[in-house]
Amino acid sequence: MPLVRKLGAFVALSGAEIDVLEGLRKRRRTFVAGRDLVHQGQSDQVAYILMSGWACSYKDLVDGQRQIVDFQVPGDFLGLRSVLLHISDHSIEPVTDIEVTEILKADLLEAFAQTPRLALAIFWAVSRDEAMVVEHLVGIGRRNAAERLAHFLLELGARLALIGQGSKAGFDYPLTQYLLADALGLSAVHVNRVLRHLREADLLTFRDGHVRFIDYDGLTDFADFDPSYLDQVGPLLT
């Protein structure tokens, strides 16, 4: 299970703790691509763990624009923040068909009371998510389009590497350039142009559902990518 793998990067979980996580298998559900699981303004107090597929969390603006806050990959929580806040401040949309397991507020209380170490591990995961949002903020606020895009793809690569789905060579993605634009605060037109620049600079390619890092070190340098905020020790094996 990808979550166990991810949390394992932070603390060695005991058998009992892993059992708690594995016990969640029972509440498995699936959702189809494109139809929101959580909608802005809803007050369900339910979160999910993503088991397979990709999702994204985003906010809509009145004028019809939207900002994608982050993509979620297997092992990530969906909507954990809205369990504590009374109203969900964002929407979540599956990018692909996805499988999830449900977490209720009661589960969280249970985890806090019974297995403080597991609670701490969840707290770590939440902190890491927040660190990623902060990094996106910095990217949108201060990096130009090319650096921002490169940085974003490097981050995704590192995150996927942690669950065994990416490496320094690249990774498979289910994203469109429109999704990327919504995440990066750019127009789809400009995303396309920037991808061409990166390709022409022999840094990476982005096509047919696969990112290939051609010059990983050059790219890291270009994007000023310092993965320490991801808190992964040896993030990229290959």
Next chain:
Amino acid sequence: MPLVRKLGAFVALSGAEIDVLEGLRKRRRTFVAGRDLVHQGQSDQVAYILMSGWACSYKDLVDGQRQIVDFQVPGDFLGLRSVLLHISDHSIEPVTDIEVTEILKADLLEAFAQTPRLALAIFWAVSRDEAMVVEHLVGIGRRNAAERLAHFLLELGARLALIGQGSKAGFDYPLTQYLLADALGLSAVHVNRVLRHLREADLLTFRDGHVRFIDYDGLTDFADFDPSYLDQVGPLLT
């Protein structure tokens, strides 16, 4: 104590829980304006609760720019994220002289184990902080300079109202236009111009250390400010 007041907006804390918080008084420290308390890359695993004064958390880029992620006001946590992550991914600078109380990682574990409700309240505060960062991300990504600035000041007003230091009429601030620019992803020059526009549109004034909301409802409308992400029920009394 402002933290008690803030958490009280989420759960009614028991006497015992308040005692735990009040017990932190002993580890009070002060810092002078401008000198970083926490520096990017440091690995101290210590956080603080801000008792008085303002601070800001920010990230530096290689090219000398910086992005302020958020300002902290009394009752807010400083650097809580870096207690869990092994390395602090950001810096924290006091905007004014500040008073803080220290929280060690051990305290946090203690809180999780002993008083799960308090732990939940802290979790709530962290979720709220994250929701604010997300809102800033949306602002920088998709709002124009004027909307972004107005939204930001309205948010600050609401946050200060929660601890009794602001209202629909306005609030006192210790910020410069340069700080505002670093927070909003704008240049200081442009912040100045936008402030003039907002003043000329009879929406607000920003001078002599005091924000005055001239047309609160008009401003809310203009900035598309929906405070539900702050999870405050009756945020603005006056």
Next chain:
DNA sequence: TCGATGGGCTGATCCAGATCAGGCGATCAT
């Protein structure tokens, strides 16, 4: 088989906000 749709790609034009280059007044140290 042929529209319709969705994703990718491109050139031309436009504009919000950056950058450059200052000026003004208040405070403060010598």
Next chain:
DNA sequence: ATGATCGCCTGATCTGGATCAGCCCATCGA
């Protein structure tokens, strides 16, 4: 009393990325 510094303010110019308008190709349902 005089620089130096800091915060605020302004006009002129430049530019990164948006917007507009459209083409190409693959897929898919009727």
